[in-house]
Amino acid sequence: MGRAPCCEKSGLKKGPWTPEEDEKLIAYIKKHGQGNWRTLPKNAGLARCGKSCRLRWTNYLRPDIKRGRFSFEEEETIIQLHSILGNKWSAIAARLPGRTDNEIKNYWNTHIRKRLLRMGIDPVTHAPRLDVLDLSALLKPAAAYYPTQADLDTLRAFEPLANYPDLLRLAASTLLAGSPAIGDQQQQQQQLLPWLLQAQMAQAAAMVAPPPQQQAEHNQFMQQQQAAVAACQMPDLVHASPTSVAQQLAAAAQQQQHQHQPQDMAAAACHSMQPPTGYVVDSQQLDVPALMQMVQQPDASNLQQWSSTVTSSNNNNVGSGVSTPSSSPVAGLNSTATTTTYGGASASSSDAAALFNLQLSDLLDVSDYM
DNA sequence: AAACTTCTCAACCGCTTGCAT
DNA sequence: TATGCAAGCGGTTGAGAAGTT
Structure with a gap:
């Protein structure tokens, strides 16, 4: 495949366009249409390469271009589309x-x-970034905070969860979303702090000493994982499930003990892949106390598997919890509402989408639009 | 007011894709 | 099938604007 040599020609002007050049280009295209960009500059009397003309026209001079600030709706649409595309x-622009x-x-x-990034969300994966979470910023309203003995005890009690950074990340996401039961900001911070400290500590610990995993178990898990993906009919991975992750963990452990069918396992895994990868989810949150209780039990071996399931979910960027407002240009992108059946229950993605309503308006700095 | 830093965005670069021959 | 060209695309740059010291 050869490269276009047009810009290599000497004597062609580069840099910012003058109003005279703009006028020439507009006049020519109005009269003759876009046609062949390679021959256009010569015919239009411009000392520019065709590529430069095309760029100037498509990015600046085209009459249908909307100038000015992006609206909130446009910004939300961009974020949604970026999480998908x-x-x-160009694909995003086609929908704006x-x-x-x-x-x-x-x-x-x-x-x-x-x-x-300021919100602690990875702009590439749209997932939370606990590694860069700024605790001081979260705690700014409080004059000072020193961990109490109880907090430190809590951290020690949760050391087993150090091997499951993804569950920790999930838990922190839930906590960051804010619990409706916690109204007072200071109270929320005090409840949040031990978890965030623990999450960061656990992540650091996990990096140093990853949990051992036997190959056979790993292979088995990978098979189950693939089945889960199939059962979830990616990428329309949204389901309605009132059960907490901790309950699902317990159910999955039970299933494992009784050697249930792989598709059942897949269905359970599909449930566990619900939690948010990047945004606040208001209707389904991790049951943190239940998870804490579970972690403290002597045998938490099944946690590894479910932690990995969460990891896979995040890495694949599926079920990202992205809403699709009907007013948005993105509506219709996933126009085929899929219905996934598992364990005797079914839920359509369109119904479930409402349950995973993205609260971007709460996350974004609305003052920018004022 | 000047110097410096940070931000914005138009324009460019180089690679890929698609089509014609 | 191989080659050449035009168009499209995404990453990057750098000049000017805006903000800060």
């Missing part, structure tokens, strides 16, 4: 009328990306 700027891929790319890199 990644850095496919009047916006160019270049404009969206710039806006992402200068605004949205930084905002997500």
Whole structure:
């Protein structure tokens, strides 16, 4: 495949366009249409390469381009689409009328990306980033906080969970989302702190000493994992389930003991893949106290498997909890509502989508739009 | 007011894709 | 099938604007 040599030609102007050049380009395209970009500059009397002309036209001069700030709806749409499409700027731009891929790319890199990072969300995976969580920022409203003896005892009690950083990340996500039972901010911080400290400690510990896993068990798990993925009909991985993750963990352990069918295991795994990968989920949250209780039990061997399941869920970026508002241009992207059946129960993704309603408006700094 | 830093975004670079021959 | 070219795409750059010291 050869490369276009057009820009290599000498004597062609580069850099910012002058109003005169813009006028020439607009006048020519209005009269003759876009046509062949290679021959256009010569015909239009421009000392530019065709590539430069095309870029100028598509990114700046096109009459249907919408100028000005991105609206909140546009920004939400970009985030949603990015969580699905990644850095496919042209694909994202195709769903945002009047916006160019270049404009969206710039806006992402200068605004949205930084905002997500500030929120502790990885802009690539759209998952929480506990590794960069700034505890001091979270605790800023409080004058000072020193861990109590009870907090330190809590941390020691949860040391077994050090081997399951993903469950910890999940737990922290839930806590960061805020519990409706906790109204007072200071009380919330005091409840949150031990968990965040523990999560960070556990992650550090996990990096030093990853849990041993026998190959046969690993292979078995991988098979179950694949079955789970199939059962979940990715990427429409959204289900309604009122049960807590801890309950699912217990159920899964029970299933494992009784050597149930792989598809049952897959269904259970599918349940466990619900938790948020990046955003606040308001209707299903990790039952942290139950998980804490479970971790403290002597035999927590099944946790490894479910921790890994969560890991896989996050890595695949499935069921990311991204909402699809009907007013958004992204609506219809997953227009086929799938129904996944497991364990005798079924839930359509469209119904479940409401249960995983993304509360971006709470997360984003609304003051930017004022 | 000047110097410096940070931010924004238009434009460019180079690679990939798709099509014609 | 191989090759060449045009168009498209995503990453990067750098000049100017805006903000800070």
